Amino acid sequence: MSQGLKKLIFNLCDAPGTSGQEPVDVAARELRKYAEVRIDHNNNVIGELGNPDSHYHIMLDAHLDQIGxxxxxxxxxxxxxxxxxxxxxxxxxxxxxxxxxxxxxxxxxxxxxxxxxxxxxxxxxxxxxxxxxxxxxxxxxxxxxxxxxxxxxxYSQPQELLNNRLSVGALDDRCGVAALLRTAEILSGEKPDARVTVLFSAQEETGGSGVTTAAYQIYPQEAIMVDVSFAKQPGVASVTAAELGKGPMIGVSPALNPKVTELLFETAKKEKIPYQTEVMGGATGTNADEAAVAKGGVACGLVSIPQRNMHTPAEIISLDDVENTARLLASYIMDRGCRRD
Missing domain, CATH: 2.40.30.40 (Peptidase M42, domain 2)
Incomplete structure (x- = not known):
């Protein structure tokens, strides 16, 4: 799977698209392998999969735009x-x-x-x-x-580093997009008893207007945002950063729903999926901040992929963290679709 995931990430990062000009055709083509897809007038790519009649509706989001x-x-x-x-x-x-x-x-x-x-x-x-x-x-x-x-x-040149790591520009947040595509692939074989909406949102880097309008129209019970966060490297305080390759970062913040957060921890422990904890004292700086207050409110969780050199043409991630993010989300959805709470 790692070679296929690597190719997917590099293909996504190779498609240029700053805020408002996201590469929607590339993302939609990949998502159509697993879902019914539409593109709204704000450049959000929206896919529907799973059981449309389920009592449980969850939205997964990763932003599609890049800096420029x-x-x-x-x-x-x-x-x-x-x-x-x-x-x-x-x-x-x-x-x-x-x-x-x-x-x-x-x-x-x-x-x-x-x-x-x-x-x-x-x-x-x-x-x-x-x-x-x-x-x-x-x-x-x-x-x-x-x-x-x-x-x-x-300009950015894709590089495959040692220890299953990749370097290229636009990994923020195309690696999150890849994680959700991998999640959709896993779920397509599992057939969850849940309604799942996958959102590749526009304009996150310029304020989050894409997820604001998309979350309003989709209005799920829950939403989990997948973005990148800081990995340890020289000059980055260890207490605020995670290790590359040691698993996705589950966010803990007053802006996030505590039940969703706790269930993410429970899922990771039950499935023996490696994870790390990211604690924030207020807003998360991600699309979760906008989605949480959409319409009547959405219960939001946050899962982040550790990254070095953020907002440069040589961002670095671990493929293992992307795969484990997908495993965590797929397991969470399979479990939540069976619950009635």
């Missing part, structure tokens, strides 16, 4: 100015290759001041409004080929 940028102006020399779409990390920008999706994809480089001319300021990350992209075009040609409002992403 939007072109705001083109000067007479052909340099492009841009603004971030989502939490782009400006520390990794200088000298980085990018792809700009104008009338056709164009490769560019984020301009970088040579250290010889920087007067010791090369360690300072410029604000985005001071950065520019060089795509090798004159001003006239750039304006013709790259309309204002064109989107772009940092």
């Amino acid at each position: 940028f939007i072109i705001t102006s083109v000067d007479e020399k052909g340099f492009l100015r841009f603004a971030p779409v989502g939490g782009l990390d400006r520390r990794v920008m200088a000298g980085s290759p990018v792809t700009v999706f104008g009338k056709e994809p164009v490769t560019g480089i984020v301009c970088c001041m040579p250290p010889h001319l920087s007067d010791g300021g090369e360690d300072k990350a410029l604000p985005f409004d001071k950065m520019a992209l060089d795509v090798g075009l004159t001003g006239e040609a750039a304006k013709e080929r790259i309309p204002l409002g064109s989107r772009g992403i940092l």
Whole structure:
């Protein structure tokens, strides 16, 4: 399964899609293998599987958008100015290759001041409004080929690391999307007595408007969000981070439903699925915060995949954590579909 899961993750990450321009066709094609699928006018991909007449209705969510940028102006020399779409990390920008999706994809480089001319300021990350992209075009040609409002992403090369780990951009949250596709695959063989709605939501990186409208229209009894969270690495406090490869992180927060959270722990223990605990003092910073207050309220849980180098073109995850996330969710749903509480 790991090779198939690896290929799925790389294929999802290879499909560019910043907030509002998510790769819905790619995601919908994969989900249609297991579910009836529709795409709403907010770019949410929604799939229905399981027993539509069940007393129990659960929504699983992973956001489909990735961070990137939007072109705001083109000067007479052909340099492009841009603004971030989502939490782009400006520390990794200088000298980085990018792809700009104008009338056709164009490769560019984020301009970088040579250290010889920087007067010791090369360690300072410029604000985005001071950065520019060089795509090798004159001003006239750039304006013709790259309309204002064109989107772009940092260039990323997929890498398979040792110890069953992967590195590529957009793992936040395409690895969550892959986990839900794997969950749907498991459930297709188990035939749960539950109504399951799988949501690949839009615009999480720019505020969560996709899940806000989708959760309102779907309005399940419960929802479990799958996102990424921080893995241990130099400079990241151990008390706030998890180990790669040691299992998904079950969220504990005042913003989450305590019953759903406890049942996630119970399922992991019963099925001997490795897990870790992530404790938050308030909001989770994920789609759970929006879904929980949809309509009359939705009981939400959170499962996160540990990740290093978040919001960079070299994010790192463990395939084992993605597979165990899917196992946890599938087991949870099979068990909850049999309950009457």
